[in-house]
Amino acid sequence: MRSLLGDHLLQRLQQQTEGALYHRVFRCLRDTITDGVLAPKTRLPASRDLAKELQVSRNTILNAYEQLGAQGYVQAMTGSGTWVAETLPENYLNVPRNEAAPKNKSSFDLKHLSQRGTAFLQHAASSPYQWGAFVPGIPDVTEFPHAEFSKIQMRLSRQADVSGLIYTSDGGCLELKQALAEYLRVARSVRCDADQILITEGIHQAVDFISRALCDLNDHVWIEDPGYWGARNILRMNGLTIHPMAVDHEGMIPDPDAPIPKLISLTPSHQYPLGSHLSLARRRQILELARIHKSWIIEDDYDSEFRFSGQPFPSLQGLEENTPVIYMGTFSKTIYPSLRIGYMVVPKNLVAALRVISAELYRGGNMLTQRTLAEFIQEGHYAAHIRRMRLLYAKRRAFLIELIERYLGPDFVHEYSHEAGLHLVLKLPDYADDVSITQLALVRGVKVRPLSQYFDQPSQQSTRGLLLGFACVAEKEMLMAFSVLRQCLKEHDIFPQK
Amino acid sequence: MRSLLGDHLLQRLQQQTEGALYHRVFRCLRDTITDGVLAPKTRLPASRDLAKELQVSRNTILNAYEQLGAQGYVQAMTGSGTWVAETLPENYLNVPRNEAAPKNKSSFDLKHLSQRGTAFLQHAASSPYQWGAFVPGIPDVTEFPHAEFSKIQMRLSRQADVSGLIYTSDGGCLELKQALAEYLRVARSVRCDADQILITEGIHQAVDFISRALCDLNDHVWIEDPGYWGARNILRMNGLTIHPMAVDHEGMIPDPDAPIPKLISLTPSHQYPLGSHLSLARRRQILELARIHKSWIIEDDYDSEFRFSGQPFPSLQGLEENTPVIYMGTFSKTIYPSLRIGYMVVPKNLVAALRVISAELYRGGNMLTQRTLAEFIQEGHYAAHIRRMRLLYAKRRAFLIELIERYLGPDFVHEYSHEAGLHLVLKLPDYADDVSITQLALVRGVKVRPLSQYFDQPSQQSTRGLLLGFACVAEKEMLMAFSVLRQCLKEHDIFPQK
Numbered sequence: 001m002r003s004l005l006g007d008h009l010l011q012r013l014q015q016q017t018e019g020a021l022y023h024r025v026f027r028c029l030r031d032t033i034t035d036g037v038l039a040p041k042t043r044l045p046a047s048r049d050l051a052k053e054l055q056v057s058r059n060t061i062l063n064a065y066e067q068l069g070a071q072g073y074v075q076a077m078t079g080s081g082t083w084v085a086e087t088l089p090e091n092y093l094n095v096p097r098n099e100a101a102p103k104n105k106s107s108f109d110l111k112h113l114s115q116r117g118t119a120f121l122q123h124a125a126s127s128p129y130q131w132g133a134f135v136p137g138i139p140d141v142t143e144f145p146h147a148e149f150s151k152i153q154m155r156l157s158r159q160a161d162v163s164g165l166i167y168t169s170d171g172g173c174l175e176l177k178q179a180l181a182e183y184l185r186v187a188r189s190v191r192c193d194a195d196q197i198l199i200t201e202g203i204h205q206a207v208d209f210i211s212r213a214l215c216d217l218n219d220h221v222w223i224e225d226p227g228y229w230g231a232r233n234i235l236r237m238n239g240l241t242i243h244p245m246a247v248d249h250e251g252m253i254p255d256p257d258a259p260i261p262k263l264i265s266l267t268p269s270h271q272y273p274l275g276s277h278l279s280l281a282r283r284r285q286i287l288e289l290a291r292i293h294k295s296w297i298i299e300d301d302y303d304s305e306f307r308f309s310g311q312p313f314p315s316l317q318g319l320e321e322n323t324p325v326i327y328m329g330t331f332s333k334t335i336y337p338s339l340r341i342g343y344m345v346v347p348k349n350l351v352a353a354l355r356v357i358s359a360e361l362y363r364g365g366n367m368l369t370q371r372t373l374a375e376f377i378q379e380g381h382y383a384a385h386i387r388r389m390r391l392l393y394a395k396r397r398a399f400l401i402e403l404i405e406r407y408l409g410p411d412f413v414h415e416y417s418h419e420a421g422l423h424l425v426l427k428l429p430d431y432a433d434d435v436s437i438t439q440l441a442l443v444r445g446v447k448v449r450p451l452s453q454y455f456d457q458p459s460q461q462s463t464r465g466l467l468l469g470f471a472c473v474a475e476k477e478m479l480m481a482f483s484v485l486r487q488c489l490k491e492h493d494i495f496p497q498k
Numbered sequence: 499m500r501s502l503l504g505d506h507l508l509q510r511l512q513q514q515t516e517g518a519l520y521h522r523v524f525r526c527l528r529d530t531i532t533d534g535v536l537a538p539k540t541r542l543p544a545s546r547d548l549a550k551e552l553q554v555s556r557n558t559i560l561n562a563y564e565q566l567g568a569q570g571y572v573q574a575m576t577g578s579g580t581w582v583a584e585t586l587p588e589n590y591l592n593v594p595r596n597e598a599a600p601k602n603k604s605s606f607d608l609k610h611l612s613q614r615g616t617a618f619l620q621h622a623a624s625s626p627y628q629w630g631a632f633v634p635g636i637p638d639v640t641e642f643p644h645a646e647f648s649k650i651q652m653r654l655s656r657q658a659d660v661s662g663l664i665y666t667s668d669g670g671c672l673e674l675k676q677a678l679a680e681y682l683r684v685a686r687s688v689r690c691d692a693d694q695i696l697i698t699e700g701i702h703q704a705v706d707f708i709s710r711a712l713c714d715l716n717d718h719v720w721i722e723d724p725g726y727w728g729a730r731n732i733l734r735m736n737g738l739t740i741h742p743m744a745v746d747h748e749g750m751i752p753d754p755d756a757p758i759p760k761l762i763s764l765t766p767s768h769q770y771p772l773g774s775h776l777s778l779a780r781r782r783q784i785l786e787l788a789r790i791h792k793s794w795i796i797e798d799d800y801d802s803e804f805r806f807s808g809q810p811f812p813s814l815q816g817l818e819e820n821t822p823v824i825y826m827g828t829f830s831k832t833i834y835p836s837l838r839i840g841y842m843v844v845p846k847n848l849v850a851a852l853r854v855i856s857a858e859l860y861r862g863g864n865m866l867t868q869r870t871l872a873e874f875i876q877e878g879h880y881a882a883h884i885r886r887m888r889l890l891y892a893k894r895r896a897f898l899i900e901l902i903e904r905y906l907g908p909d910f911v912h913e914y915s916h917e918a919g920l921h922l923v924l925k926l927p928d929y930a931d932d933v934s935i936t937q938l939a940l941v942r943g944v945k946v947r948p949l950s951q952y953f954d955q956p957s958q959q960s961t962r963g964l965l966l967g968f969a970c971v972a973e974k975e976m977l978m979a980f981s982v983l984r985q986c987l988k989e990h991d992i993f994p995q996k
Contacts, residue, residue, distance in 0.1 A: 086668070109847040112847065112848055112851075113851055114711060114717070115714050117711035120855055120859075121855055121858075124854045126667055128667045129664075129667075150652050153652075157651075163539075163627075165642075167624065167628050167636075170584070204861055213611060213612060213615035214612050216612040233858060234858075332861075337664050337665045338662060338864055339864060340863060349607040356622045360623075361618075361702060364838070366867065367836040368836070369864065369867070
């Protein structure tokens, strides 16, 4: 009996007459994927079965699958077969300024969206499937002690009491807030009591929340340029007026002529994406400025757990007493993204009001997951996991740096890079078209992000480069991916400089 | 060695000179609670320990604790001691129009919030601790088969694969969307494919999302009056202009003179809070109106699983082909609120765009919980649980109706009530001050909500009444709580009418 898919492919195959058989099979499968008949993340039939259905040799199918893989349409997963990629090459719409990939964008029925919805969509930049070399900002989720975590969860769910099952309004699970307050005091020099903490789903939710609870339409917000597109997009959707501020090796350079900000959004420990560290002088300057103007500072401390040498830089929040800082952190980088737990530390005089607003907007979070996380931290597993990941990521970063220095030259490592974080910036010469290089690499299965896309305005400094995430890439995979990347650079006339 | 709390109380006690000793101890403890020294949800010391510390008899402490309990400051939990209530009588700020309880509101430092944040806060109406007789809209969370659910979760977490751990962008876990599409087709006559579903955290998030993705500032939205304050508050925060429409026994009455709406927000199956069902004629009328004006309809189908007699009313979404309806549902009422999972079914031409916007705002949900829920549904546990709860809630509702009819009279049951849902409306005469009755009942440990607070505008119909949730209240507790409520009504000159 032939499967539905088999029927469909046979029909298509009969219409293809040119080229080698394996290539015709490849084209049929590719079209079936781009038409959506084979949806992203579906498993392809086993090569043996499909060969039988199409009455071709198994090698023909294997060759077709290989070509699909090489072009980014499918991914082979060890032990679980071949799957349609979630990121189809055609779908790579993370590159708003590029005109080569409008296909997917134009397929959106934009006329039904609101203006703010349309603008938000057009600035959307999340990649569909964020895994593999060199997706930035993703931890190695396979290294997390899932068994340990589930064991705690299982135990707690047996004791589930009413207060952990209903709507909650105290800004998150008390035990988690206590564990976090302790952790943040010690690890990040944050000055806070447990009750200043609000549990969130991560940085995006926190920015969405703060930009509405504390800011009105047309309030001014200063952001770093280059900076994090995700936060920028949310601030814009909520009606704030954005003022990008240049960044140097000391972090954001406040512009004395810019309008008075209601909000200043910073990544002080590890400027995103360049990697510089906000200097003490700038910290004092920005704090003073915020105090004078009654501005709030968002301190997005997204990956500060991962410093591989020297002492961690303490938080801006804790530099002085009662700073006007909303400190934001996330477990997405230390545990895994789909845990969807993060946190804010808010100034004392905001706690009561923000707690009510948060409860009213979000109605509390999943208490069982939060309780589990609290125990996971209290029992020491969290600190142990971070220590282990710090060593692993340090090794991976060193390996990547070595590859860059050996095969391209030391000038290709961005000069603001510190030994920290989950990604680094591969610096490219000014003539490089980092967007096209990104697309070429993607087609060949290597995911990077073009640095130029992180800039909001023309910059005096070099804006060309590639963000390479190294945390979720084992060394062997890194080696292969890097050689693909070198080839892409070469085809764009970028050669080693030594 | 004396505890810190012991010291504090002794100091306070020395300043109290009047009244019986137990009453002095009561006053000290009460003030310690209202001052926030003993925070909500902290456990009081064991009576024996505190007696020793204060050098009084244990009976004195027990009497003081009892009085604290009677006035709503603490709650005794069987087997786990006495706890400071989360809802302090002073804190009951769910009653915006009432002038007797501004204490807590004024303690908010409102000057730091944005205008929209302030307005949102001032309309916030979630109760702090939503459990017990007669909190509306809460299922009996103790009846959920938690063990079954955790077993599935434990099994799945052992097989956790990468795609369930990273950021996701396809609007939720595929398996859950498939299970839901099937369920909604059968149980709610919703016309949809799995890919029209977006997994949310619940109705609030869905409303927050849709009101920004599809509506701009000053777009008009029609809502039911009386209606759900939670949705109304979020729509307002996002800058929409709200037009309340009166409701009768056939549901919303569209006002021909109101401005053309971008959005029409409805609870067609079980009008919230009155309980009427949107008639077929009104359904057709509103659908036509939406089509002519290119409006979107929000169908909030929050508790339609629970109809206790007759056939369930099919959804508005599925009444015709391609309705301009965003159908919203939640597991908060069928499983438990802190699961934080809900769903939207969106029209096909919106799917692609809304999925990107959702991923960009929320970065996917917790995949493990979603996968677990999918299996829980697929294995039939979900349908079985709903069937069981339907019987239980039907019994509890009948019991409450009987109490009302026997002790107050049949006129006290609101005439729009159907045999459905998790709450009913106890109708009061027009002279009744339902807000004061609510507060009096709260002090005595019984939680109800005043109907008048659900109205946005003066109404021709009676606006006085109390919402009584019956789903989470066992019959024995209901009996006691109801007699407390009767006493409160009596003290407000409301007597049985037969």
